[in-house]
Amino acid sequence: MRIAELAGQRVAIWGFGREGRAAIAALRGRLPQLPLTLFCGSAEVAAAQAFDPALQVRGEEPDAAALGHFDVVVKSPGISAYKPALLAAQSGGTHFTSGTALWFAERPQAPVVAVTGTKGKSTTTALIAHLARSLDVRTALAGNIGLPLLELLDAQAGLWAVELSSFQTGEAGPVPLGVFTSLYEEHLDWHGSRERYLADKLKLAGVARTLLVNGTQEALLERTAAHPDRVLFGVPQGWHVHEGFICRSAERLFAVDQLPVPGDHNALNACAALAALEAMGHDARTAAPALAHFHALPHRLQPLGERDGRQWINDSISTTPQATLAALASLAGRAVTVIVGGHDRGLDWTDFVDAVSDQPSLAIVAQGASGPRIAAALGEAQAIGELALVATLADAVERARALTPTGGVVLLSPGAPSFDQFRDYAERGRRFAELAGFDGQAISGIEGLGVS
Incomplete structure (x- = not known):
């Protein structure tokens, strides 16, 4: 559905976050x-009425x-596509769309690399944009990474690096290239079940003319x-990591x-970005040295620096146990205290317990x-040397500071969403x-959101 098709229809916007504001501005334009x-x-x-006085705000x-x-x-x-009120209104004839779907309908010929995955999608998307720009390709970086596509409705770019969450993969139009970085269970509260999450995520495969897939994941290959x-x-035979190097074949x-x-995992994300660039017809070999100048994204294994003789690393984006394990693997050989836990979506921590035992x-x-x-599962397995259970993140930082020796690392990698204590990761x-x-x-x- 294109924006012009909304003329003469009764239209509502649901949600007043950045995506909602982008939709209001685009429709007004x-x-x-x-x-x-x-x-x-x-x-x-009050904020909504100030943003657009012509809105009828409920x-x-x-x-x-109401819907x-x-x-x-x-x-x-x-907003989950499986809310009972939404499904009931949908069955009664109301059409539900999104900013993502409207943008793809407006820009069907855009040279889009659409990136998804349970983990790695943000870093991979940013890497694609960074590498493309190193080749002087005018590139847009947008989507779930922090800039709604509708904010760039009229922008022009030679390459679009677009991150899509599992909430958005079913809303993308045909794309030249779809990328899957990984696939685990997540967001079960939005999707309702593991199988529905996987099915929704894999909708991107159905609209991608070429599909770039992490060949190290058997389930994803299947x-x-x-x-x-x-x-x-x-x-x-492709872009991969071997003996400490990122390689193209041999x-x-x-x-x-x-x-x-x-x-x-980040070396593998770099391989995905290089492979995506190559699949879109760009010189990935020439771009590879630019990896040295990439800046880590906030909240993704982000080194904060040293305090109290300890290194502090912020991996707040970690919302699955698998992501926490990947963070720990990147710090192998160091004395680490990891802070885990948050909003409980019922994810299985068995693999984590086995891995740290x-x-x-x-x-x-x-x-x-x-x-x-989590503490109960670890305690039953007698998995580790030191285990503490506290109520809040503030308590956790205080306890981690006490547990971590001088020269050690305090790592926030929760393996869970933030909604029990915070608005978002x-x-x-x-904090x-x-x-x-x-x-x-x-x-x-x-860095780099938008077009440059």
């Missing part, structure tokens, strides 16, 4: 006379009857085997220890709503930095 209703939180009403969670009053509802990504034009990274092109973002020097501080369940990361003695605002902000 193209259809200035179109009446718009906004559903938002009661605390957002500070409420809409039920099926059914509209022909089209443009919803924000965080689920994408039917794609007619699938390319793999992480395998010897050719060594970049030393992993020169990569500014640590960990084997042979690391007696590792200390773990469990906190938040899921902390007791970024707020959690900033961790402040508790550790750093400037929480100074660590935020993603």
Whole structure:
């Protein structure tokens, strides 16, 4: 559905975050006379009325009857497509769309690399943009990484590096290249089940003319085997890591220890970015040296510096146990205290417990709503040398400071969302930095968003 098709229809916006504001601005720009209703939180009403005085603002969670009053509802990504009220209104004829879907309908020929994955998608998307710009390709960096696509509705670029969350993969139009960095279970509260999460994530494969897939994940290989034009990274015949180098087949092109973002998983993300660039017809070999100048994204294994004789690392983006394991792997051989726990979505921590059972020097501080369940699993397995259970992140930082020896590392890698204590992972990361003695605002902000 294109924006012009909304003319003469009854239209509502659902959600007043950045995506919602981008949708309002885009519709006002193209259809200035179109009446718009906004559903938002009661605390957002005044801000919404100031943002657009012509809006009819309803500070409420809409039920099926309220949604059914509209022909089209443009919803924000965080609102589950499986809410009962939404499904009921949908069955009654209301059409639900999103800013992502509207942008793809407006820009069907855009040279898009759409990146998704349970983990690694933000770093990979940013790497693609960074490498393309090193080749003087005018590149847009947008999507779930922090800039709604509708904010760039009229922008022009030779390459679009677009991150899509599992909330958005079903909303993308045909793309020249889709990229899968990884696939684990996550966001079960939004999708309702593990299988639905996987199915929603894999919708990107259905609209990608070429599909670039992490060849190290058997489950992902199985689920994408039917794609007619699938390319793999992480395998010897393509871009992969071997003996400390990023390689293209047998050719060594970049030393992993020169990569500014640590960990084997980030070396694999770099392989994905190079493979994506190559698949889009650009000279990835020439771009490879530019990896040395990439800046780590906030809250993703972000080194904060030293305080009290200890190194502090912010990996607040970690919302699955697998992500926490990857963070720990990047710090192998060092004395680490890791802070885990947060909003409890019922994820299985068995693999995590098994993986840390042979690391007696590792200390773990469990906190938040899921902390007791994680601590219980670790305690039953007698998995580690030091285990502490506390209530809040502030308590966790205090306990971690006491447990970590001089020269050691305090790592925030929660393996869980932030919603039990914080608005989002970024707020959690900033608070961790402040508790550790750093400037929480100074660590935020993603370089390169937009077009350049």
